[in-house]
Amino acid sequence: MQIKFCGAAREVTGSAHLITLDSGYTILLDCGLYQGYNDSMKGFNENWAFQPANVDCVILSHAHIDHTGRIPKLVKDGYSGPIYATHATRALCTLLLTDSAFIQEKDAEYYNKRQQKKGSKKRREPLYTRPDVKPALDKFVGLPYERWQTLTPGVEMLYRDAGHILGSASVTIRVTKKDGSKETIGFSGDIGRPNRPILRDPQPMPECDYLLCESTYGDRLHELPPNEIERFLSIIKKTCVEQKGKLLIPAFSVGRTQEIVYMLDQLETAGKLPKVPVFVDSPLAVNATTVFGAHPECYDSDLHEYLLTDDNPFGFNELNYIKDVRESKALNNLKGPAIIISASGMMNAGRSKHHLRNTMGSPKNTIFIVGYCAPSTPGGKLREGADGLKLFGDYHQLRASVVIMDSFSAHGDQREMLDFLGNQKKRCKKIFLVHGTLDRMEAFGEKILEDGHRGWHAPELNEVVELG
Numbered sequence: 209m210q211i212k213f214c215g216a217a218r219e220v221t222g223s224a225h226l227i228t229l230d231s232g233y234t235i236l237l238d239c240g241l242y243q244g245y246n247d248s249m250k251g252f253n254e255n256w257a258f259q260p261a262n263v264d265c266v267i268l269s270h271a272h273i274d275h276t277g278r279i280p281k282l283v284k285d286g287y288s289g290p291i292y293a294t295h296a297t298r299a300l301c302t303l304l305l306t307d308s309a310f311i312q313e314k315d316a317e318y319y320n321k322r323q324q325k326k327g328s329k330k331r332r333e334p335l336y337t338r339p340d341v342k343p344a345l346d347k348f349v350g351l352p353y354e355r356w357q358t359l360t361p362g363v364e365m366l367y368r369d370a371g372h373i374l375g376s377a378s379v380t381i382r383v384t385k386k387d388g389s390k391e392t393i394g395f396s397g398d399i400g401r402p403n404r405p406i407l408r409d410p411q412p413m414p415e416c417d418y419l420l421c422e423s424t425y426g427d428r429l430h431e432l433p434p435n436e437i438e439r440f441l442s443i444i445k446k447t448c449v450e451q452k453g454k455l456l457i458p459a460f461s462v463g464r465t466q467e468i469v470y471m472l473d474q475l476e477t478a479g480k481l482p483k484v485p486v487f488v489d490s491p492l493a494v495n496a497t498t499v500f501g502a503h504p505e506c507y508d509s510d511l512h513e514y515l516l517t518d519d520n521p522f523g524f525n526e527l528n529y530i531k532d533v534r535e536s537k538a539l540n541n542l543k544g545p546a547i548i549i550s551a552s553g554m555m556n557a558g559r560s561k562h563h564l565r566n567t568m569g570s571p572k573n574t575i576f577i578v579g580y581c582a583p584s585t586p587g588g589k590l591r592e593g594a595d596g597l598k599l600f601g602d603y604h605q606l607r608a609s610v611v612i613m614d615s616f617s618a619h620g621d622q623r624e625m626l627d628f629l630g631n632q633k634k635r636c637k638k639i640f641l642v643h644g645t646l647d648r649m650e651a652f653g654e655k656i657l658e659d660g661h662r663g664w665h666a667p668e669l670n671e672v673v674e675l676g
Contacts, residue, residue: 209383209391209675211420213667214257215240216643219249220424220582221274223643226258227393229383233360234258236266237379237395237420241277241308241335243554244582253278253335257670261286265359268293269397270376271300271462277308280336283344292357294367295350296375296503300462300496302345307461307492309338311557353377371400371410372618373463374499374506378413391676394419394636398643399620399628401430405470406500406521408508410620410628415635418675423644424580424619426652431615437471441480443576443611448484448545453572453608455546458560458587460553461493463618464579466500468549469522474514476524483526487539489559490551491531497522540566553578554585561586565599573608578616622652626659639664640673 215224215238222242227235242252260282268276268291279291279301293301312334323330351357356364362384367377379395394416402409413419431439447455459465465488475481488494500522504512514521530536536559539548548567550560564586567573581587586597591612596605620628629639639656641649641664649666656664667673 212672217669218646223275234264236263238275239278240275245584265289266291271297280340280344290349291347294375298348298350299499305341369411370397372398392416396421420640423641423649423652425621426648430621436615447574451572456567457549457576458555461551462496465493484545486527486547488549489530494529554581554587556585568608571607575610577612633660641666
């Protein structure tokens with residue numbers, strides 16, 4: 209049995225891990241898009257580290273594009289097997305993969321127009337287009353949590369709630385060997401956080417012999433949740449009430465946006481939210497919020513209790529959901545204070561990039577970064593202290609305030625991930641760290657050993673590891 213690490217190896221995006229069993233049966237864990245810019249990763253999205261037609265099944269941990277974004281290309285390039293996902297992940301992928309295809313079409317169109325104006329014959333084709341999405345979605349097989357599913361004789365899998373986004377799951381694969389003994393391989397997916405709004409807490413995985421574990425925040429601790437909503441409120445008051453400015457919150461359309469809206473709804477219900485207009489400017493986020501409403505089976509007990517007094521936790525009087533591009537553009541001319549929640553969360557694409565350009569030049573405004581941003585993206589550069597950015601071909605000076613609050617992160621921090629792994633100390637022979645930068649993996653690896661685990665390894669891209 210072996211694992212080939214085909215993505216998110218010493219990188220935070222592009223999750224893909226190929227397991228080949230002794231029988232020759234192959235399982236692809238995730239099939240994500242690499243997001244960001246890195247010279248060493250050029251060509252990653254266009255090329256495969258394996259033959260798509262030779263893969264027997266795909267198992268998805270959750271719907272985020274860095275875990276699912278190459279699925280249409282995989283099918284387009286010859287994959288013909290099932291794609292397993294939780295029911296909520298399947299629903300979200302319908303939206304996210306269609307949106308991803310649209311973005312790629314537009315990016316290729318923009319690139320080709322620029323090359324044509326330069327007199328260059330260079331052209332770029334999208335990885336896939338919207339018509340390529342439906343054949344991929346037709347291969348999805350929705351599965352529940354906590355039920356073993358037979359993949360092929362002698363091989364089973366189990367989904368367990370990972371508490372990261374709606375429908376997210378850890379994956380446990382159980383293989384019955386010729387002598388009747390069983391060996392298990394686990395994949396954490398992205399580990400969520402306990403005591404977060406909306407979703408249930410991450411559930412510990414069954415004990416595994418080998419485990420692939422994310423390490424996004426392996427070197428740090430998040431701000432404690434009890435201070436979070438009050439700090440959020442203080443930022444709103446300072447920007448929108450005292451400075452009469454705009455608060456731009458770049459947020460992922462799935463998960464982060466709904467969490468922020470729910471917190472604003474709670475503040476409004478409690479009579480604490482200032483009377484300023486709030487705009488969710490993302491067609492994808494609007495549609496994803498509808499999917500959230502359709503999957504109450506993923507809610508935690510606090511939200512179920514909240515629903516007894518407020519039957520719409522994602523809507524209040526000052527909240528406006530925007531789909532139409534004309535309404536989005538009109539926000540550029542909006543006078544007075546406002547809260548604008550817009551995708552993408554890294555501000556490298558979508559409407560948030562336009563809002564960043566129109567917001568960053570005024571000291572009245574605040575850019576509120578509430579999640580991970582790849583270093584090469586506009587969000588990543590602002591996190592590192594950039595005093596200006598080149599956007600849409602022009603340089604823009606930063607005069608707005610930048611506030612970073614990682615407690616909103618849907619990824620567990622170092623302590624939370626160690627707690628999640630707590631039941632793996634006795635049986636697990638080795639933990640393979642994925643989905644993180646090398647420095648964070650090394651810091652987390654040291655903590656793993658201190659915590660009593662037997663060993664860890666940070667595989668390189670395309671590294672093959674033999675198990676057993």
